[in-house]
Amino acid sequence: MKLIKYPSKEQWTELLKRPALNTESLFDTVRSIIDKVKAEGDKAVLEYEAAFDKVTLSALAVSPEEIQAAGALVSDDLKAAISLAKQNIETFHSSQRFVGKKVETMKGVTCWQKSVGIEKVGLYIPGGTAPLFSTVLMLAVPAKIAGCKEIVLCTPPDKNGNIHPAILFAAQLAGVSKIFKAGGVQAIAAMAYGTESVPKVYKIFGPGNQYVTAAKQLVSLRDVAIDMPAGPSEVEVLADASANPTFVAADLLSQAEHGVDSQSMLITTSEQLQTEVMAEVERQLAKLPRREIAAKSLENSKLILVKDLDEALELTNAYAPEHLIIETENYMEVAERVTNAGSVFLGSLTPESAGDYASGTNHTLPTNGYAKAYSGVSLDSFIRKITFQEILPEGIRTIGPAIEEMAANEHLDAHKNAVTVRLKTLI
Numbered sequence: 001m002k003l004i005k006y007p008s009k010e011q012w013t014e015l016l017k018r019p020a021l022n023t024e025s026l027f028d029t030v031r032s033i034i035d036k037v038k039a040e041g042d043k044a045v046l047e048y049e050a051a052f053d054k055v056t057l058s059a060l061a062v063s064p065e066e067i068q069a070a071g072a073l074v075s076d077d078l079k080a081a082i083s084l085a086k087q088n089i090e091t092f093h094s095s096q097r098f099v100g101k102k103v104e105t106m107k108g109v110t111c112w113q114k115s116v117g118i119e120k121v122g123l124y125i126p127g128g129t130a131p132l133f134s135t136v137l138m139l140a141v142p143a144k145i146a147g148c149k150e151i152v153l154c155t156p157p158d159k160n161g162n163i164h165p166a167i168l169f170a171a172q173l174a175g176v177s178k179i180f181k182a183g184g185v186q187a188i189a190a191m192a193y194g195t196e197s198v199p200k201v202y203k204i205f206g207p208g209n210q211y212v213t214a215a216k217q218l219v220s221l222r223d224v225a226i227d228m229p230a231g232p233s234e235v236e237v238l239a240d241a242s243a244n245p246t247f248v249a250a251d252l253l254s255q256a257e258h259g260v261d262s263q264s265m266l267i268t269t270s271e272q273l274q275t276e277v278m279a280e281v282e283r284q285l286a287k288l289p290r291r292e293i294a295a296k297s298l299e300n301s302k303l304i305l306v307k308d309l310d311e312a313l314e315l316t317n318a319y320a321p322e323h324l325i326i327e328t329e330n331y332m333e334v335a336e337r338v339t340n341a342g343s344v345f346l347g348s349l350t351p352e353s354a355g356d357y358a359s360g361t362n363h364t365l366p367t368n369g370y371a372k373a374y375s376g377v378s379l380d381s382f383i384r385k386i387t388f389q390e391i392l393p394e395g396i397r398t399i400g401p402a403i404e405e406m407a408a409n410e411h412l413d414a415h416k417n418a419v420t421v422r423l424k425t426l427i
């Protein structure tokens with residue numbers, strides 16, 4: 001981790017850079033995989049599974065027997081934890097239901113919106129280095145509440161061709177329709193274009209590594225919608241002298257262990273905290289089973305000392321972190337001034353892990369500064385709002401002349417005529 005003290009504004013851009021990706025060769029690689037899956041379907045997906053996940057599969061679809069067997073392999077304690085998390089995610093996402101109301105914009109002119117679930121959705125569940133069964137809940141629960149009819153799930157299998165039982169258990173609990181053994185770019189391409197086994201969907205959701213994120217971005221250029229670019233995870237802790245260095249270090253490490261390309265940042269007004277967190281990270285890191293991954297990720301991480309909370313907030317809003325933990329005395333006031341972040345965690349007893357798993361908020365969030373423009377996944381991500389309007393005689397009489405005038409001035413006479421022929425019948 002790099003210790004940085006009182007950086008000047010000129011240094012900010014460099015300081016806030018995400019771990020560098022070689023995007024040129026990344027997009028070339030990803031494009032060639034997508035093209036092959038599009039052309040050859042299942043055959044290509046199976047070949048890429050052999051190449052990248054080192055597994056020889058006889059079929060991509062998970063069988064009902066495999067799903068059945070998974071239930072027995074998940075402990076009762078884990079089932080109870082998953083059920084508790086599901087309940088909270090359901091409660092929070094159900095509260096986001098859209099209630100459309102009819103609005104009379106003028107007498108006789110009524111407009112309204114109706115929320116309709118996206119019929120076919122594809123969920124990507126990462127599985128490269130950790131079986132993220134929590135992500136199944138984060139995506140399938142809102143999909144179900146939204147009324148999506150077909151919920152397809154892809155996730156990479158292990159070297160024996162199996163999917164982690166907790167992923168299968170969570171998928172069944174949350175109401176996923178079909179599950180496939182496919183990871184990475186080949187999974188995204190399969191859901192975008194459809195193969196003999198994998199149905200084509202209308203929108204693809206879910207986080208993943210740089211290959212998955214690049215594949216989602218490429219297929220979204222023409223062929224299918226995506227939730228957002230949700231790539232390598234990041235956290236920023238914004239803390240003052242009141243923060244607990246043990247908690248802060250634990251939060252930074254909880255993000256660092258995700259992957260070597262994750263990033264953890266501390267922005268603090270306290271030099272003492274900066275020093276203590278550095279030491280505490282070293283202490284806790286040594287005990288982590290995934291310390292090699294976390295240590296590599298910490299090479300991308302920075303502990304930044306700034307002069308006051310105003311500067312801390314300005315730097316935070318410039319960074320636009322996926323996750324922001326605020327551990328300051330007056331954290332509610334500080335939170336009010338956050339304008340760019342994916343998900344915010346307030347106070348010393350609110351670790352990011354709570355939102356990662358069980359408090360109810362969604363953990364599929366924009367990374368790489370996209371929090372400046374994108375929201376995280378919510379119920380809205382799974383619906384469309386269709387607008388409706390109804391015009392009665394009084395309405396067309398009132399707005400008709402304005403429409404005719406505007407259409408004529410845009411030189412679009414057919415538009416004007418569509419009103420004129422109606423007005424004539426009302427004379």
Ligand SMILES: NC(=O)c1ccc[n+]([C@@H]2O[C@H](COP(=O)([O-])OP(=O)(O)OC[C@H]3O[C@@H](n4cnc5c(N)ncnc54)[C@H](O)[C@@H]3O)[C@@H](O)[C@H]2O)c1
Pocket residue numbers: 029052053125126127128129130132135156182183184185186207208209210211212230231232233258259261262322363364365366367
């Ligand atoms: N932003 C979010 O909301 C969020 C949430 C959870 C996880 N994440 C991130 O998801 C990521 C999960 O990554 P992961 O790797 O563990 O799992 P993953 O499932 O995203 O990726 C594994 C797949 O990558 C493909 N792959 C690996 N090397 C390749 C290569 N050289 N060329 C082409 N394809 C290749 C393989 O097909 C493999 O199946 C982490 O970076 C984590 O930070 C983000």
Ligand SMILES: N[C@H](CO)Cc1c[nH]c[nH+]1
Pocket residue numbers: 132134135233258356363364365
């Ligand atoms: N922090 C990840 C990205 O928001 C989500 C996750 C899943 N499991 C643990 N953490």
Ligand SMILES: [Zn+2]
Pocket residue numbers: 233254255258356
């Ligand atoms: Zn996490």
